[in-house]
Amino acid sequence: MQTKIVLAAIAAFSLSTSALADAGHSHDNKPYGVPGDAKKSARIVQVAMTEQDDKMLFVPNRIEVRKGEQVRFVMKNHGASDHEFVLGTHDEIVAHAEQMRKNPDMEHDDPNSKRLSANQNGDIVWRFTNAGTFEFACLIPGHMESGMVGTIIVK
Template sequence: MKVLHRTGVAVFVATCLATSAWAGPGPARHDDESFSAGEPGDAKKPARIVQVTMGESDGKMTFTPDKVEVKKDEQIRFVLRNNGELDHEFILATTADNLKHAEAMKKNPDMEHADPNGIRLAPKKAGEIVWKFTKLGTFEYSCLIPGHRQAGMIGAVVVK
């Protein structure tokens, strides 16, 4: 495993010899280059900062805030903090894509994410994603670790 540092946040990238995202030893991963919620942002360009906190409370798992409004073609720097006691993810996509991904996560709960639209954070850790919303509509961010989405860990991004 190789560790890359980008804007002060460690990004873990697994090196894999297999051409298939699901092949080879070790945890499964995926490398889809098309994204349903827009495109990776440019960390060198200005972005509006949106802070999102992840955690558990009263038997629920939450994102705060659970709704963000953005303008089409706006670049957002999601500054993410896991204040919980469990690992959590922030995966940005359409609901349909996240539901499909959630099914894959049930079969491979230790799946490694090296995608620009998602990050997994250990308890008390922070990270960030820079994203440009090039499409109109409602998208979501959710935690796809088995059981977390079902416990309420879903947020919405409305692009106008």
Template structure:
């Protein structure tokens, strides 16, 4: 069967454009832009604080993540208004993540992760960390209270892969 020249050109162009279409459509997928230093940080006030500026971090806290479902340290003390760099270091062979939030929000998110186990995150209070890699969260804890951090990958939260953050009020 022979097609008119314009149809053949359109078909050839479509085949050439197909890989670009997939690349462009997948670039905006949930989690694809996480960890890119040039990606703009959305600063949305949460009950546990707001995204911080890296240059304002007063200290870096390394949180080790292991396949025995432990986070170390599993308790942090922070002053209200302090900006921290939380450096999540995955020392295991499994994918891990760290997410900051309230107890109720983390429980709800952990349930959602059970239903969508491959979901990655791109919020500034989350870091999805492949084995042997690290991920940073820079966060300003501008609200006093008790909060948590956890790995919400299906089964990890339930296995106890979580910690607490106490934000002490300004004196």
């Protein structure tokens, strides 16, 4: 009888610790993937942040990747002002853009975003775990509206 109680306690403890371990990692899982491992190989996609005439642009603004692929986005801000690269679903991008309009000086420290000053370089490593169409945008107020938005298609 005592052995059954001990075994039941061990089983309950191991279930609770695995649930706690999983709880700590679920915040990184997004519909479009997870932060990549910078120590592992990745396809490099160079992204320029530019300003031309009255437009602000990403070049390229359309990127195709394979499901499961890890990509290192290597960004260069060629513009005269700060720009950012924020990866997300359409709904996330729209909601975050609204937050930025209310708090234009908000800074990010998320694995799916990077803010760069003029002439600064930066990168993001991301592994795309789900097929679909996702977006990247500069959410500094007025920039997305000036054309600084792109599409990522995961096949």
